Amino acid sequence: MSLSSAGNLTTEESADPPILQVEDVHTLIGGQWVHKGIDFSIGRGEVVALIGGSGTGKSVLLRECIGLNRPTRGRVKLFGQNICDLSGKPLSQVRSQYGVLFQEGALFSSLSVAENVAVPLVEHTRLSPKLRNELVAMKIRLAGLPMEAANKRPSELSGGMKKRAALARALALEPKLLFLDEPTSGLDPISAREFDHLLRVLCDSLGLTALMATHDLDTLWGMVDRVIVLHDGKVIADGPVKEVAKRDHEWIRAYFSAHSGSR
Amino acid sequence: MIDASPSLQCTLTAEACVLKPRGRWCIDHLAQIDRLLGETAVPHNLHLRVDASELADMDSAGIMLVVNRLRAQGVVWANVELVDFNPHQDTLIHLLTERLDGSPPAPPVKNAWFPSLGQRLAEWTQAMFGQFVFLGRIVEGVFEVVRRPRLLRLREFTAQLDAVGLKALPIVMLMTFLIGVVFAFLLGIQVRKFGANIFIVDGVSIAIARELGPLLTAILIAGRSGAAFTAQIGAMKVTEEIDAISTIGLSPIQVLVLPRLFAIVIAMPLLTFVADIMGLLGSSLVAYSQLDITYYTFFERMKSVLPVELVWFGLAKTPVYAAAIALIACSNGFAVSRDARSVGEFTTQTVVQSLVAVILINALFAIAFPEVGL
Numbered sequence: 082m083s084l085s086s087a088g089n090l091t092t093e094e095s096a097d098p099p100i101l102q103v104e105d106v107h108t109l110i111g112g113q114w115v116h117k118g119i120d121f122s123i124g125r126g127e128v129v130a131l132i133g134g135s136g137t138g139k140s141v142l143l144r145e146c147i148g149l150n151r152p153t154r155g156r157v158k159l160f161g162q163n164i165c166d167l168s169g170k171p172l173s174q175v176r177s178q179y180g181v182l183f184q185e186g187a188l189f190s191s192l193s194v195a196e197n198v199a200v201p202l203v204e205h206t207r208l209s210p211k212l213r214n215e216l217v218a219m220k221i222r223l224a225g226l227p228m229e230a231a232n233k234r235p236s237e238l239s240g241g242m243k244k245r246a247a248l249a250r251a252l253a254l255e256p257k258l259l260f261l262d263e264p265t266s267g268l269d270p271i272s273a274r275e276f277d278h279l280l281r282v283l284c285d286s287l288g289l290t291a292l293m294a295t296h297d298l299d300t301l302w303g304m305v306d307r308v309i310v311l312h313d314g315k316v317i318a319d320g321p322v323k324e325v326a327k328r329d330h331e332w333i334r335a336y337f338s339a340h341s342g343s344r
Numbered sequence: 345m346i347d348a349s350p351s352l353q354c355t356l357t358a359e360a361c362v363l364k365p366r367g368r369w370c371i372d373h374l375a376q377i378d379r380l381l382g383e384t385a386v387p388h389n390l391h392l393r394v395d396a397s398e399l400a401d402m403d404s405a406g407i408m409l410v411v412n413r414l415r416a417q418g419v420v421w422a423n424v425e426l427v428d429f430n431p432h433q434d435t436l437i438h439l440l441t442e443r444l445d446g447s448p449p450a451p452p453v454k455n456a457w458f459p460s461l462g463q464r465l466a467e468w469t470q471a472m473f474g475q476f477v478f479l480g481r482i483v484e485g486v487f488e489v490v491r492r493p494r495l496l497r498l499r500e501f502t503a504q505l506d507a508v509g510l511k512a513l514p515i516v517m518l519m520t521f522l523i524g525v526v527f528a529f530l531l532g533i534q535v536r537k538f539g540a541n542i543f544i545v546d547g548v549s550i551a552i553a554r555e556l557g558p559l560l561t562a563i564l565i566a567g568r569s570g571a572a573f574t575a576q577i578g579a580m581k582v583t584e585e586i587d588a589i590s591t592i593g594l595s596p597i598q599v600l601v602l603p604r605l606f607a608i609v610i611a612m613p614l615l616t617f618v619a620d621i622m623g624l625l626g627s628s629l630v631a632y633s634q635l636d637i638t639y640y641t642f643f644e645r646m647k648s649v650l651p652v653e654l655v656w657f658g659l660a661k662t663p664v665y666a667a668a669i670a671l672i673a674c675s676n677g678f679a680v681s682r683d684a685r686s687v688g689e690f691t692t693q694t695v696v697q698s699l700v701a702v703i704l705i706n707a708l709f710a711i712a713f714p715e716v717g718l
Contacts, residue, residue, distance in 0.1 A: 190683030212374055212409075219408040222443040236683055255371045255403040286436035287404060 098161055099124050100258055100290050101146060106155035108141060115141055116152065117314035125257075128284050128291045130301055133311030134332065139294040140184075140262060142311070146292065147181055147260055148172065159258070177205045179258040180251030184266060186243040188235040194221065194246045195231040201253040216253070224249035225279050241272035245279070252283070259284075261293035265300055273297060277304045298337070310336075348400065349373065352380040360391040366398045369406030377406060381413040388418050397428040407433070407440050471679075478675045482605070485597040501603040508569045508604075509611030513618065515568070516561055520619040523560060524552060524626025532634045541635045545645040548627040553655045554716075557620040559706055562665040565612060566698040570673040573604055574694040577677025578687040586678070596678075605670040612666035613659045620655065657716045661709050668701040 099122035108116040115138035123129050133139050144150040146157055148164040156163050159175055167175060188197050198217045202208060208216070221231055224245040235243055244264065251259060264280065265273035281304040284291055295301065301308060301322050308325045310318040312332050318325045326337045350367040363384070369377055386392060394410070396402070415421060421441045426434065455463065489495050531547045577600055580586050589596050624646070631637040637645075676690040676697070 191685040206371065206374075208374055212378060215408065215412060216371075216374075216405055219404065219440070219444060223404065223440070225443075236681070252404075255405055282435075282439065286432055286439050288432040 102158040104156045106152040109153040129307045130305040131294045137311045143294050180256040182251045182261040184262045186247035198249045220249040240267050259291045265297045354384050362393045364395045368400045369402040371405040393425040395427045504603050504607035508607050517622045521622040521626040524623035528627035528630035546649045549646045549650040552623040553658045558616050558658045558662050561616045561619045562702045566669045570669045570694050570698045573673035574677040574691045578680030581680045601674045608666040608670045609663045612662040616662045665702045669698040672698045
């Protein structure tokens with residue numbers, strides 16, 4: 082890592098191997114290098130935010146971590162396994178160990194909320210329907226939804242409830258790692274803070290490791306352990322929010338001052 | 345090293361009951377945990393202590409099961425003493441006991457058959473009503489364009505004409521050519537039996553000009569362009585583009601429906617004409633190779649047996665087919681709701697409905713004008 086000073090700032094320097102390792106990732110999209118050598122790693126229990134201007138490839142990087150896109154060069158290791166080399170059954174096995182919360186929720190529109198949450202359970206476990214229903218009810222409550230929402234279709238839910246339902250589905254298989262793409266986008270400030278709070282509570286109580294791409298400064302200040310800043314295809318800062326906000330870099334200064342008036 | 349498979353030890357002392365879960369109390373062993381908890385009876389009158397000192401791991405699924413099963417046995421959770429749980433598990437247990445009030449989700453209510461019949465009927469009536477309203481708006485739009493031709497979106501119209509007409513030309517030509525070949529071949533076998541070889545020309549030319557050419561073209565266009573119309577308009581509905589068109593002050597009918605309607609109505613007779621020619625070419629090829637009827641003889645005979653009004657009749661049916669396909673396709677496109685499934689559903693409906701409509705209209709024409717050209 083070229084900016085190794087950032088590495089020391091991480092809160093958790095544990096003996097555990099990192100859960101997610103991104104090594105020298107380069108990505109070429111439409112003849113342009115979106116990523117020019119990105120390195121970072123995330124240890125157990127960290128809640129990390131990925132920030133950067135629009136078009137700096139946050140979402141692409143997130144998709145590469147999930148194994149939906151392949152980096153042009155470099156490696157992404159999840160739980161010590163290089164996800165770019167995996168396919169078929171081993172890939173499916175790694176995939177059942179993490180949950181993903183997509184930006185718009187990506188709930189299956191033809192299924193009710195309860196059925197949506199049950200999908201991963203049906204696919205990856207052999208539980209009896211009774212136990213499965215109990216689990217589904219628990220996840221729905223855990224995500225802070227009222228029980229009445231269970232039988233509703235996604236189209237009948239508000240934006241905040243959709244995100245919660247999607248979170249319940251992402252948590253269905255007891256993942257240790259959670260990826261979130263813009264978890265608070267499209268929510269009003271009150272719902273957004275509630276959702277942040279919910280995420281923080283769940284991360285603490287379930288012992289989750291989380292990587293999120295976000296634009297929301299309040300999320301950064303409120304619930305994130307560490308921030309990784311992408312700029313011009315590289316990681317320009319990596320550390321706790323407070324320290325990153327003090328960095329003397331043009332983009333970081335502009336980013337954090339965009340909100341300083343109210344802080 | 346702690347054993348992975350879960351087990352449960354229950355120790356009763358004078359003043360307390362101690363539950364000692366061992367191993368992994370996680371989602372992968374849930375059925376086993378359920379059995380263990382079911383086998384253990386917890387006395388109500390004693391103080392309950394849950395000791396996690398030999399627990400390998402416990403996730404939210406495991407905790408849920410412990411909480412739900414103990415509660416089902418009448419344990420008041422607030423009185424339970426938790427020992428040796430790690431801080432994560434402690435907060436999770438508190439969170440879950442708070443949130444799980446023990447009420448399972450109510451199963452979805454299903455209507456009895458009679459009320460659901462009424463509901464269906466009401467929905468169907470409403471849908472029919474919607475169709476008539478849509479038809480009315482289109483007719484209104486057509487009249488407006490006739491009065492002020494400037495309203496027609498020329499660029500969209502030509503783009504659609506290209507997509508519906510020109511781009512469909514190769515497949516229409518290929519299809520009708522092949523059908524002409526097959527039809528002439530089978531008919532040829534029959535006429536040869538009677539030594540009436542030359543009558544193959546009568547058969548194929550009348551069949552192709554009157555029925556096969558128009559019908560095949562309509563079926564192809566219904567599947568090809570009808571489905572495309574519904575999917576295009578439906579996708580625009582999903583991304584709120586149609587709402588955007590209305591708020592800019594344009595009429596979605598003018599912008600989306602009329603160019604498609606006019607394009608398909610104009611393209612269909614032209615395509616059918618080409619289809620007729622290709623079908624006859626295919627037949628003449630077979631007539632030559634199978635029955636030794638030269639091309640010259642074939643077309644000379646055709647001139648005398650195929651009256652021009654029969655060709656006109658075949659072509660005149662096609663704008664009606666085209667209008668039906670466009671109306672069905674566009675109204676289904678507007679009926680799409682904002683989820684992924686309904687685009688597919690309505691596209692399927694478009695193809696089915698427009699095929700039925702085309703065949704029905706064809707039957708009506710056959711009954712109404714049985715003697716044309718025969």
